[in-house]
Structures are given as C-alpha cells and as structure tokens.
Amino acid sequence: MLLCADIGGSFIDFALVHPDGRLEHRQTVPTPVADSENFIGALKALCAPYPGIPLHIAIAGVEDPLTGRVNAANIPCLNTLAVREQLSHHTQRLVRIGNDADCFALAEARFGAAKGHRNVFGLILGTGVGGGFVLDGQRVPGLGGVTGELGHAPAVIAPPFLADPEEALSLVPLFPCGCGQSGCLDTLAGARGLERLHVWAGGRAETSHAILTLWEQGDAQATKTMSVWMLYTSAALAHVINITGSTVVPVAGGLSNSAALIDALDRAVRDRILVPTTQPLLRRAMLGKNAGILGATCLGPEMCHEPC
Ligand SMILES: [Zn+2]
Missing domain, CATH: 3.30.420.40 (ATPase, nucleotide binding domain)
Known part of the structure; x- marks a missing residue:
C-alpha cells in the first residue's frame, strides 16, 4: 500500500x-x-x-x-x-x-485513456496550459524538474513587419505571461487565453464556456476566434508529437469538456505532424x-x- x-x-x-x-x-x-x-x-x-x-x-x-x-x-x-x-x-x-x-500523464498511461501506450503526452487545457510526459512508461526528470511543459515558451513571435489584413489573424500580439515571458501558449490556449483571444479577435467579453458554445453553434465571431486558437495550439502540439513520439494525448482541464474541441484539435494536429495517421491522437482524459x-x-x- x-x-x-x-x-x-x-x-x-x-x-x-x-x-x-x-x-x-x-x-x-x-x-x-x-x-x-x-x-x-x-x-x-x-x-x-x-x-x-x-x-x-x-x-x-x-x-x-x-x-x-x-x-x-x-x-x-x-x-x-x-x-x-x-x-x-x-x-x-x-x-x-x-x-x-x-x-496526470502517468495515471492516464497506467489506468486511463492512454492505457497500454508507452509514450504519452498529457495535455491540460485548464485556466492555463500544462503538460506532463511519460517516455517508455516512465516519467522523465528534466532540467530543473521540468518536463512536458509546453505552456511556457514563446508560441507567438513578434512580426518583423506589418502584414496585410489577410494575414492579421495570424499576428496575435505578444500577451505578457505570468512566467515573465511574453507570447507563451499559456497566454492563448487555456480558458483565460481563449477569452483574451476572443476579445482581441473582435468578440465581446465572454466566458470560455460561452465562446465554445457559440463556436459549436456556428457563430461567425467565435469561429474566427477558434481558428486562431486552433492555429497556435495545434502548432505547439504538433511539435510535441514530433519530438516525443507520443502515440496518444489524453486531454484534461475545463476546455476538455468540449468533445468538439478535442475532435477539431486532434484533426488540426494530425494535419501538421510528420507522420500522417488516421487514428485519433487526442482523447479526453478519464481519471478526473x-x-x-x-x-x-x-x-x-x-x-x-x-x-x-
Ligand atoms: Zn509563460
């Protein structure tokens, strides 16, 4: 025991x-x-x-x-x-x-949504963005104790020039992050990030839950917001999959309650990784x-x- x-x-x-x-x-x-x-x-x-x-x-x-x-x-x-x-x-x-x-990643690999998989990246889309990593069935003690942390490295870079309006959607500002950097994925992809992104993209101040509901209903503004959210979140995850060789990504946190979001993010990630796969990589975590x-x-x- x-x-x-x-x-x-x-x-x-x-x-x-x-x-x-x-x-x-x-x-x-x-x-x-x-x-x-x-x-x-x-x-x-x-x-x-x-x-x-x-x-x-x-x-x-x-x-x-x-x-x-x-x-x-x-x-x-x-x-x-x-x-x-x-x-x-x-x-x-x-x-x-x-x-x-x-x-969380260890638990999902041993008992939950990633049971039977050796390389597992566990994604947390909660208030912010977190991640845990299991390699060959074991956790990896990284530099300073950090492994699998995709939330806090720059995902957005400053554009070298002003692009034309068509490209404006991809030019998300460098929002400051709690970790001291700017432009981290955490500033865009968690619940607070999604709410921030929605306002930046021209929407009204809404909760992340409301934005996702509007998106699932086909609302044009929420669709615009989510296209930007998907661009950055799937790009970061595609790097993670290519580097770690993870064969399944259990997703936890409040945003994971949207099955439509997990499904759309899964498809966006699989479109951007090196090895095409028809099998879904992202799954909702099971262990709560x-x-x-x-x-x-x-x-x-x-x-x-x-x-x-
Ligand atoms: Zn950060």
Missing part, C-alpha cells in the same frame, strides 16, 4: 491506495501555503496513523532532481525548500515527489480528480513493478 497526496495551492487531497488502485480513508485538508512548518505538520498529521507506509506526492510544482529543492508558485512556503528530505525526516518514512502534470493520486502511485516501484 501507499499513502498518496495530490497537493495544489488550495487543498491537499490524501488517500491510502491499495495495490488494486482502490482509494481508502480519502480526505481533503487546506494546503498551508505561507508557513513551511504548518505544511509539514499537516502532512505529518495525515501520515501519522500509517507508520512506515511510503508517501508519494503529486505537487503543483517541480522538484529539481539535482538539488531536491522545490519550486511551487502557488505554495510559496515550499520554494527553495528540500521538501522531500524534510518530510521524510518529520514523517519517518520514504517520500517521493512528482510534478502533478507528470502524475483521481489522476494526481493515482499517478503518484507510479513515482516508485512499490505499486508499479511493470513500466506503465
């Missing part, structure tokens, strides 16, 4: 996980974000009834594989802290930590709120003897 926690900026979702994937004693507590002693105390209290059982954590952040230090934008008290070492000491057990998007905890079970060999 394992103890697994999915830790975000608001809540810690915690459960005892049986070898068959069954979750028991599941509980949710607020995440202490301002004080690391409170954070460690919360995990210590959750683990106390289960002495010796390893703790696996999916966290909204990254752990540098070289230094063991964590960077978690929404849990500032952990930044630069060697969280695994501290938790291991205070809870008296083996602790492993993985990025929550990587855990359980993905973090189930993916955390795959962070070590205890319950993941076979590669995912």
Whole structure:
C-alpha cells in the first residue's frame, strides 16, 4: 500500500491506495501555503496513523532532481525548500515527489485513456496550459524538474513587419505571461487565453464556456476566434508529437469538456505532424480528480513493478 497526496495551492487531497488502485480513508485538508512548518505538520498529521507506509506526492510544482529543492508558485512556503528530505525526516518514512502534470500523464498511461501506450503526452487545457510526459512508461526528470511543459515558451513571435489584413489573424500580439515571458501558449490556449483571444479577435467579453458554445453553434465571431486558437495550439502540439513520439494525448482541464474541441484539435494536429495517421491522437482524459493520486502511485516501484 501507499499513502498518496495530490497537493495544489488550495487543498491537499490524501488517500491510502491499495495495490488494486482502490482509494481508502480519502480526505481533503487546506494546503498551508505561507508557513513551511504548518505544511509539514499537516502532512505529518495525515501520515501519522500509517507508520512506515511510503508517501508519494503529486505537487503543483517541480522538484529539481539535482538539488531536491522545490519550486511551487502557488505554495510559496515550499520554494527553495528540500521538501522531500524534510518530510521524510518529520514523517519517518520514504517520500517521493512528482510534478502533478507528470502524475496526470502517468495515471492516464497506467489506468486511463492512454492505457497500454508507452509514450504519452498529457495535455491540460485548464485556466492555463500544462503538460506532463511519460517516455517508455516512465516519467522523465528534466532540467530543473521540468518536463512536458509546453505552456511556457514563446508560441507567438513578434512580426518583423506589418502584414496585410489577410494575414492579421495570424499576428496575435505578444500577451505578457505570468512566467515573465511574453507570447507563451499559456497566454492563448487555456480558458483565460481563449477569452483574451476572443476579445482581441473582435468578440465581446465572454466566458470560455460561452465562446465554445457559440463556436459549436456556428457563430461567425467565435469561429474566427477558434481558428486562431486552433492555429497556435495545434502548432505547439504538433511539435510535441514530433519530438516525443507520443502515440496518444489524453486531454484534461475545463476546455476538455468540449468533445468538439478535442475532435477539431486532434484533426488540426494530425494535419501538421510528420507522420500522417488516421487514428485519433487526442482523447479526453478519464481519471478526473483521481489522476494526481493515482499517478503518484507510479513515482516508485512499490505499486508499479511493470513500466506503465
Ligand atoms: Zn509563460
């Protein structure tokens, strides 16, 4: 058995996980974000009834594989802290930590929409854009702990000259991004990005849900917005598919509730990758709120003897 926690900026979702994937004693507590002693105390209290059982954590952040230090934008008290070492000491057990998007990809590869696939890119189209990556059934500890992160590199580049009006649709401005850069895919392709794009393309301020509904109804303005959204999102994903060799892309997050969006994005991506395929690559993720905890079970060999 394992103890697994999915830790975000608001809540810690915690459960005892049986070898068959069954979750028991599941509980949710607020995440202490301002004080690391409170954070460690919360995990210590959750683990106390289960002495010796390893703790696996999916966290909204990254752990540098070289230094063991964590960077978690929404849990500032952990930044630069060697969280695994501290938790291991205070809870008296083996602790492993993985990025929550990587855990999502691991979970979908082992239990969900990508079951049976060796190379899996997991795409999250939520408030922003995230991604996790499984290579040959395993997560890949990248530079600084980052792997599969397609949301935060420039997807939009500054045009060298003013193009004619016909090309204007492709000349999306360099919107500033929370990561400090400008023009990241995150500024366009998540729910907030889609809303921003819609206004830029001449639409009224609408929720992402409303824009997608209008698009599915054939609204001209929403169709214009979505053509730009599709251009940039499919381009970034085509790079990902060509580079990673992923054979399936489970899609999670609020925008994934639109089957029409997944279908259209899938077709746009398959039109732009190097090797044509008639098989859909994008699928809606299956595991929902359980993905973090189930993916955390795959962070070590205890319950993941076979590669995912
Ligand atoms: Zn960014």
